[in-house]
Amino acid sequence: MIELQNIRKGFGEKEILKGVSTIMEPGKVNLIIGSSGSGKTVMMKCIVGLMNVDSGKVLYDNQDFTAMEEKEKKTIRQEIGMLFQGSALFDSMTVEQNVMFPLDMFGTGTLKEKKARVEECLERVQLKEAAKKFPAEISGGMKKRVGIARAIVLNPKYLFCDEPNSGLDPQTSLLIDKLITELTKEYNITTVINTHDMNTVMESGDHIVYMYQGQKQWEGSNKDIVFSKDQKLNDFIFASEFLREAKEMRQLEMFKDGKWREQLKKEQGKEGK
Ligand SMILES: Nc1ncnc2c1ncn2[C@@H]1O[C@H](COP(=O)(O)OP(=O)(O)OP(=O)(O)O)[C@@H](O)[C@H]1O
Numbered sequence: 001m002i003e004l005q006n007i008r009k010g011f012g013e014k015e016i017l018k019g020v021s022t023i024m025e026p027g028k029v030n031l032i033i034g035s036s037g038s039g040k041t042v043m044m045k046c047i048v049g050l051m052n053v054d055s056g057k058v059l060y061d062n063q064d065f066t067a068m069e070e071k072e073k074k075t076i077r078q079e080i081g082m083l084f085q086g087s088a089l090f091d092s093m094t095v096e097q098n099v100m101f102p103l104d105m106f107g108t109g110t111l112k113e114k115k116a117r118v119e120e121c122l123e124r125v126q127l128k129e130a131a132k133k134f135p136a137e138i139s140g141g142m143k144k145r146v147g148i149a150r151a152i153v154l155n156p157k158y159l160f161c162d163e164p165n166s167g168l169d170p171q172t173s174l175l176i177d178k179l180i181t182e183l184t185k186e187y188n189i190t191t192v193i194n195t196h197d198m199n200t201v202m203e204s205g206d207h208i209v210y211m212y213q214g215q216k217q218w219e220g221s222n223k224d225i226v227f228s229k230d231q232k233l234n235d236f237i238f239a240s241e242f243l244r245e246a247k248e249m250r251q252l253e254m255f256k257d258g259k260w261r262e263q264l265k266k267e268q269g270k271e272g273k
Contacts, residue, residue, distance in 0.1 A: 001023065001024065001025050001026055001059075001060075001061055001062075001190060002023070002024040002030075002047060002058070002059065002060055002158065002190055002192065003021075003022075003023050003024075003057075003058075003059040003062075004020055004021055004022050004023075004024075004043075004047070004056065004057075004058055004059075005021055005056050005057040005058075005059065006019045006020070006021050006055070006056040006057075007019070007020050007021075007043075007046055007053045007055070007056035007057070007058065008020075008053060008054045008055045008056055009039075009042055009043075009046055009051060009053050009054050010054055015214060016039045016042045016214050017039050017042055017043055017046065017053075017214050018213075018214040018215050019056065019215070020039075020043060020056075020209075020211075020214075020215065020216050021056075021216070022209050022216060022219060024190050024192055024207065025190065025207065026157070026188045026189065026190045027184060027185055027188045027189070027190075028184065028190070028191070028206035028207050029180065029181050029184050029191045029193060029204045029205065029206045029207070030190070030191060030192045030193070030206065030207045030208075030209070031192075031193050031194075031195055031200065031201060031204070031205045031207070031208045031209065032044065032192065032193070032194045032195070032209050032211060033195060033196070033201060033208060033209070033210050033211070033236075034210055034211030034212060034217075034236070035212075035236060038211040038212055038213060038214065039211050039213075039214045040194045040211055041162070041194060043194075043211065044160060044162065044192065044194050046058065047160070047192065048077075048080060048082070048160055049065060049073055049076075049077070052066070053066055060076050060079075060158070061157075063076070078106050078154065079154075079156055079157040079158060080156055080157075080158045080159075080160060081150075081151035081152055081153075081154065081156035081158070081159045081160070081189075082151055082159075082160050082161075082162075083144070083147045083148055083151045083159070083160070083161040083162070083164055083180075084147065084162055085162045085163045085166050086166075086167075087135075087140075087143040087144055087146065087147040088147065089135040089143055089146055089147065089150075090135075091134065091135050091136060092134075093134075093135075094131065094132050094133060094134055095122070095127060095130050095131050095132070095133050095134075095135070095138070095146050096118050096119075096122065096131040096132065098135070098146055098150055099118045099121055099122060099146065099149045099150045099153055100114060100115075100118050100153075101150065102150060102153050102154050103117060103118065103153055103154065106154060107153075107154060117153060118131075118149075118153065119131075121149040121150075121152055121153050122149055124149065124152075124183075125145040125146070125148050125149045125179060126145070127142060127145050127146060127149065130142060130146075140167055140168055140172070141168055141172035141175065141176065144164060144168065144172075144176050145176070145179065148176075148179060148180065148183070152183060152187070152189075155187065156189060157189060157190065158189065158190045158191075158192070159180075159183070159184070159189045159190070159191045159192070160191075160192050160193075161180060161191070161192070161193045161194070161195075162193075162194050163194060163195060163196065163197075164176055164177070164180060164193060164195070164200075165177070165195065165197045165199075165200060166196075170199060173197060173199055173200070174199060174203065177197075177199065177200050177203050177204045178203075180193070180204070181203075181204045198237065198243075201222060201225070201237065202222050202225075203222070204222070205221060205222035205225070206221055206222070207219065207220075207221060208220060208221065208222065208225065210230075210232075210233050210236065212232050212236075217230065217232050217233060218230045218232075218233045225237060226247055226250050234247075
């Protein structure tokens with residue numbers, strides 16, 4: 001579990017994160033969404049410690065990461081898997097060498113054990129047949145899967161993905177989302193994704209934090225989003241007329257199914273809190 005307690009971050013006079021608090025739970029895909037410049041990347045960098053917060057706390061399983069010495073931070077970092085936007089593979093290394101890299105840097109065990117782990121991870125992302133290929137010889141979607149295999153090779157407790165679908169077609173994007181969601185549940189990982197992709201929001205958003213001008217404007221699940229009355233969020237998510245109509249139809253569908261009763265109870269529960 002990752003907890004943010006009132007984190008603030010600014011550059012010079014400009015305050016970018018204006019006191020953000022949230023809880024990201026294990027086994028859940030936690031999304032950070034918001035328009036360009038709303039502070040998503042700065043927030044992600046503050047969480048992983050690539051930037052220091054000005055105030056507030058970042059807790060990893062109740063341990064105050066922001067107050068830790070560099071040595072302690074390193075221990076937490078070894079439990080973090082990262083999937084970078086452009087996959088960030090080493091071009092001169094084969095697929096299996098790329099996945100082996102974190103094991104060579106931080107892993108323990110014999111060469112045989114490490115090779116077995118690489119094989120296991122490549123199998124998990126269905127890329128065993130590409131093990132000897134170089135990044136230039138495989139597609140964008142395959143590169144992402146190599147990136148995912150590399151991110152999970154050390155059995156991370158936390159997984160950070162920066163725009164995992166950038167540059168991918170919608171179908172490949174969905175496959176990548178599905179894979180990340182499955183791994184999150186399978187290994188009970190606390191997954192944090194910074195995304196602009198509305199398919200990801202609707203398909204995978206167990207917990208969504210919507211950032212607006214450096215503040216958490218809204219949070220909830222992909223199911224809650226259809227019923228949200230937050231105007232800023234609605235303008236962002238349902239930007240096109242087509243999507244606004246789709247939202248209304250979804251609400252009607254739930255009305256027919258009687259599912260609105262459940263939702264209403266939930267909403268009333270929230271208001272009662
Ligand atoms: N190192 C930095 N120094 C100064 N300003 C910065 C720095 N990093 C980010 N900013 C500013 O912080 C603001 C938020 O940037 P951030 O990259 O977090 O936005 P974002 O929501 O991730 O946008 P995008 O969706 O376009 O990636 C921007 O105004 C940006 O110029």
